[in-house]
Amino acid sequence: MAMAYNFQIIEDCLKCTHREDRLFCNLSREALIQMQNIKATSVYPKGAMLCLEGQAPRGIFVLCTGRAKLSTTSSEGKSMILRIAEPGEVLGLTAAVSGTPYEATIETLEPSQANFIAQADFVRFLQEFPDVGLRVAKQLTHNCKCAYGEVRSLGLSNSVPEKLAKLILQWAEHPIDLSVKKPNEISIRVTLTQEEIAQFIGTSRETVSRVLSAFRRKNWLRVKGATWTILNRQQLENLVTT
16 A cells, blocks of 8 residues: 555555444445545645635545544634544535535645545435435534534533533543553543634633643643643543533
8 A cells, every 4th residue: 555644545445444434434345336436535734725615515525544624714714613523524525415615614634635526426426325325414413413512512611621621521532542651541632733722612822721731730631742641530520510
């Protein structure tokens, strides 16, 4: 397999070792062969724009490797991150299915691979393989639940520390393995800047910096570059009221 940015490029969906673990990719052999014929594989650097909010839908992106952020911007120029997409997710799905403009800007957070399928090809693909429609419905349901979760977090959280604690605990559901750490510690990889974290929870960068400093001072959290380690999960959970 070809390599890029220290990861293997998955050019053949039929040979992908992650296929069975991913909702949209776990298709019948016939559907996978057809998808292989209509997709275009690309590797993107960190900060690449896959699509822009308000842009006419060109197609969908199946994220194979890496992560991407979905954000929206107000007419005044204020940005808000809607969610972080993980490998296996289909991006731009609502726009491609409905024929409406992309509802968010999608930008890679790290070097990533994505398979692009043009809108017309994707619609024909759905018509030819009705079982793929169920996968699409499940992906759209997942997107909707994520949106509800973010609205709930922003609308019902009483303070920025609570919002940030919720976000950190959410990230803790996908910990990383470190060779040296204590049994009760949870390490996570955070590639968002403090400005992006502020956009995620609806506050200012200065406030995020202040709250993170407080978490570190209380020995609840350790931050070393992109590696954050939760030292006292119980204290973070105590901040979360709902």
